[in-house]
Amino acid sequence: DGGITQSPKYLFRKEGQNVTLSCEQNLNHDAMYWYRQDPGQGLRLIYYSQIVNDFQKGDIAEGYSVSREKKESFPLTVTSAQKNPTAFYLCASSKGAGLAGGRETQYFGPGTRLLVL
Amino acid sequence: KQEVTQIPAALSVPEGENLVLNCSFTDSAIYNLQWFRQDPGKGLTSLLLIQSSQREQTSGRLNASLDKSSGRSTLYIAASQPGDSATYLCAVLNAGGTSYGKLTFGQGTILTVHP
Numbered sequence: 001d002g003g004i005t006q007s008p009k010y011l012f013r014k015e016g017q018n019v020t021l022s023c024e025q026n027l028n029h030d031a032m033y034w035y036r037q038d039p040g041q042g043l044r045l046i047y048y049s050q051i052v053n054d055f056q057k058g059d060i061a062e063g064y065s066v067s068r069e070k071k072e073s074f075p076l077t078v079t080s081a082q083k084n085p086t087a088f089y090l091c092a093s094s095k096g097a098g099l100a101g102g103r104e105t106q107y108f109g110p111g112t113r114l115l116v117l
Numbered sequence: 118k119q120e121v122t123q124i125p126a127a128l129s130v131p132e133g134e135n136l137v138l139n140c141s142f143t144d145s146a147i148y149n150l151q152w153f154r155q156d157p158g159k160g161l162t163s164l165l166l167i168q169s170s171q172r173e174q175t176s177g178r179l180n181a182s183l184d185k186s187s188g189r190s191t192l193y194i195a196a197s198q199p200g201d202s203a204t205y206l207c208a209v210l211n212a213g214g215t216s217y218g219k220l221t222f223g224q225g226t227i228l229t230v231h232p
Contacts, residue, residue: 004160042121042206042222043161058219090160105151106220108160 003027004109006091011114013078013085021076021112023091030096032074033106036060037088046089049074078114086116119144119216121209123223130197130230138192138205138226145185146213152181152192153206155225161206165192169212197230204228 004025013019023032031050035043045058049068063082068074074093078085092106120143130136140150149168153161165174165181167190173182180193190207204225211217 006160040126040224042208042224043220044222045219048219059216088158092161105163105166108153108162110160111158113158 004091004093004107006089006109006112008112009110011112012117013114014117016080018077018079019114021078021089021091021114023074023076023109025072025074025091025093025107025109027093027095027107028071029093029107030071031094032068033092033094034058034064034066034074034076035090035092037090037111043090046076085114088113119209119211119214119221121207121221121223123205123207123226125226126224127227128229130228132197132199132230132232134197134230135193135195136197136228138194138207138228140190140192140207140223142188142190142209142221144211144214145188146211147185148210148212150181150183150190150207150209151220152179152190153208155204155206157204164205194228197228199230199232201230202228 007022033048034046037043044060047066049055065077089112091109094106095104122141124139151166152164155161167174167183178195183190204227206225208220208222
């Protein structure tokens with residue numbers, strides 16, 4: 001069963017704590033993305049990776065970090081520097097790298113809701 | 118900077134009605150436009166993708182049109198059903214500017230179809 005999985009479904013963060021959101025895909029896609037969704041707003045791009053061991057900042061990268069050590073995995077860390085982390089986080093992937101890959105449909109995971117205690 | 122706007126923000130209709138959701142974008146330099154569906158607390162599902170050279174795409178009861186020069190797209194849903202209730206998002210893949218190669222999303226239209 002191919003697809004994108006995200007875990008956990010809900011995550012609670014204490015003040016000053018770093019937390020990591022997991023994203024795994026078995027679609028053999030080169031490109032992966034992290035988005036943040038706030039109520040009443042569209043998705044905003046945090047980070048994206050077009051190939052293993054490479055990633056670029058999106059529009060709202062401050063307070064977040066990522067790694068891409070394996071093709072199938074793209075974890076997102078929400079650091080203590082992110083002062084307003086409460087949101088719904090969505091991971092996505094697409095087939096190819098670079099512009100050709102970016103023209104194709106992005107497939108989305110089920111999301112992780114992050115809440116602050 | 119690309120901006121995508123969706124109108125209306127929310128729509129409530131009785132079952133069986135035909136309806137139109139609107140999406141507008143400010144920069145016509147796009148590669149494609151996509152319509153997504155999002156159920157509450159879930160991820161996004163792609164409904165239709167229109168390449169910039171195309172005028173429309175159809176899938177079942179859904180029809181999406183694209184007028185790149187005027188920066189507009191519409192999603193037409195025929196014979197709406199309660200199962201169509203969801204948030205509908207449109208997104209453009211940018212071909213220029215600081216958002217080159219990235220998707221820009223609208224804020225979505227919340228659709229409720231009541232029996």
